[in-house]
Amino acid sequence: MIMGEVQALEALCVAADSIWGDEDETIVYAQVLGQGKAVIFRFQRSPDSLPQSLPSRIVCCYHDLEVPDGAFTFQDRSSMRSALWSAIATVWPDCIKDPAIANPGIVVDILPGEAQEIVGRAYQEPLFDQYLALLHDTQPSDLVAEGHSPRIFDISEIVVLEVLGGRGCSKRVQFQDARKPSPLVFKGMDFQTYLLLHDDDDEFARTTVDVWRRSCKLIANMPRHPNIQSPPRYLVSVRDSNQNPVLVGHLSTYFAGGDLGNAIEAANARKSQIPLKQKAKWCHQMCLAITHTHRVAHTYHMDIKPANFVIDDQENLTLIDWEQSGAPATTLAPEADGTWDVEEQGTKENGSPKLVYTKYTGPERRNMPEGSGRESFHIWNVFPEWHASCPKALELAEVFALGRTMWMLLSQTANNFDEVERPDDVQVTWEGNHDTPSHWVKVVENCMKVDPNDRPSLDNLIKFWEGEAYSFKWQASSSFEAARFNMCRPN
Ligand SMILES: Nc1ncnc2c1ncn2[C@@H]1O[C@H](COP(=O)(O)OP(=O)(O)O)[C@@H](O)[C@H]1O
Ligand SMILES: [Mg+2]
Incomplete structure (x- = not known):
């Protein structure tokens, strides 16, 4: 504006x-x-x-x-x-x-x-009935874990404070009731979002509702992790003409720290460097979140980028936005652009399976909704395919995305990706980042290796960042020890 x-x-x-x-x-x-x-x-x-x-x-x-x-x-x-x-x-x-x-x-x-x-x-508005028809069949059990009965609030009990960035369905809200002032995030499909997405066949609006329902259920059923968004706290409904509630969205905790992209921009605006200790901790937490996603929850995220990590009151990262419906060109692994197939063949020297990628040459194939975009990955989405057929390849694709995200954090690169349409359009440079330790640069560069077989595994990444984050703790406590030692020393 x-x-x-x-x-x-x-x-x-x-x-x-x-x-x-x-x-x-x-x-x-x-x-x-x-x-x-x-x-x-x-x-x-x-x-x-x-x-x-x-x-x-x-x-x-x-x-x-x-x-x-x-x-x-x-x-x-x-x-x-x-x-x-x-x-x-x-x-x-x-x-x-x-x-x-x-x-x-x-x-x-x-x-x-x-x-x-x-x-x-x-x-x-006559379109209101069409809107409700799209959402009518949603049951609480489609959105929350089995056996849970969530509290449902009518949309009139909620005040919209701000539309959050992203694709437009996320809103910062608050309860009308002043006794419950804590801010929340609404996600789902309110009538405004419907009017925005509505077209002739409502195909896109319908897909958006499905995506919301699936993502809500995905986090509801996922084993909890401190760096991953918790299940929705409440559900939100709208009344139809018979006064029956129709579920249209969910509410989750709002973190006032904003997202990692904001933190990078804020530091750049102040012309300051985010402390290395903070960067090591955040890289470690990003790796923990993705490892939990793949190894414990046996799923994938697909939209790894700074804007999808929010910062809580203790300055810890939380991975949000579990839509699994589109990958950002800025962090997408090049081999996951929809033009390659993959299979495991033989083993590498270290005993782990070797992945072999082949360019797809068959007839045109599509598993993404029409209107998603013109790039190959808007037509053929490898994530659900590889999730079923080759989880190792999926994990290494997300290691690449983590690499790009860690590079953005370490080099404090934000907000100049408007022209990026494909993964290779991003220029990865470390100019002006003289304080990033060279072994950090090396690990992050390895995550972005063109051949996924050359990228580090999530276990190795966790070990690396755990060590780095720990070394800062050690430095802090050893200087504390030294100070105490000096104080106690008889002179
Ligand atoms: N729980 C939250 N706390 C703080 N900010 C949030 C929260 N959820 C979303 N946001 C902000 O809103 C933006 C968009 O939300 P997100 O869930 O990622 O939706 P989208 O699918 O539109 O990307 C995020 O990048 C972040 O800045
Ligand atoms: Mg997002």
Whole structure:
């Protein structure tokens, strides 16, 4: 959000949250957060809208539609956003007085008025039923471990505070009830997310719901580990027209420390280095989390990167985001890009099995939903395949991802990956990192070896980082011992 665009809203203590459009290019939606509520507004252009009316101009500008006259759109997107947020600010005081606004499925239409320039009219959005239909069949047992009966809160009991980064479904929230102030994270599909994903066949929205259900169940059933996200604390429901609760999301603990990506950016902004002791501890904890994932939980993560490790109050890392639905190009192992198959053949000198990779040349194959993207790994996802056929190869692919993530931490590289579309697009350099011990650089480089057979195993990585993290403890306590010794020495 650019400063100035949201001035009118700020004056009302309302936060501008997001703007998005529909597939048919006739609607623009916007959500704001104010007075404990998240309210969605709609700007629509229909064949009988006046071309110079505000909703029509907003739709034309947002969707880049061709118009015969400059007066039928905006000069640029920034002026469009300013006009959009100001329009919402104009109707806000009346809207918020309307009790209907708190009902599920209510959207406020912004219309050209008679006397006034614009008016807001709350209406029941017809897509709300389609949204509920997508979620209707979800049972608590699809989301939590067997034998557990989680507490379920109605969505009206929850205040959205902020949309978190990532793909858009994660929100920082809090209970309406001021006696329960601790912040939580909502994940799932609220109505806003549905409107954002909705299209003709709702294929993508349906996949997103499935992915949410599976990830929720995955962490619920996973043996606990201190560096892995705990199962959801509560579930969230929305009431349908018969007042029956429909499960739409879950709530988990929010960690105020932010994620590792934020920590790297914050250190860079201060032009400071994260202490080596901290880096060693974090590398160790990342390796512990991934080892538990593969060796104890017998699964995989697939989205290893700094943004998916959050920092708790004791500055320990927790691995979040168990969607297993897409791998980031920045940390994806090159052999896991969907163009290779793998099998174990014979043994290496150290007795461990040797992995042999062959380029796939058969007919086109797909196990990812249409619309995931154009890269080979958006079409063929090797993770579930190798999980079943060659867990060793899967583990070594995640060792690569760990390597990239450890490199980002050690070299404090953050946020310049916009252009990265494939794994090889990342330039791994250690420039300006004179204080990273050379044996650390070597281990991390080994994790990123092109031939997975040359990468260290998770056991070796744990041993290495345990040793490094321990050496700092030892240094700290030995200097303490020395100080004590000096103090006690008779002079
Ligand atoms: N429990 C949490 N505590 C603190 N921040 C969180 C938490 N969960 C998510 N976040 C923040 O929100 C971002 C997106 O959440 P994530 O679960 O990774 O969803 P996505 O699938 O959108 O990547 C994370 O990168 C992190 O910055
Ligand atoms: Mg994430």
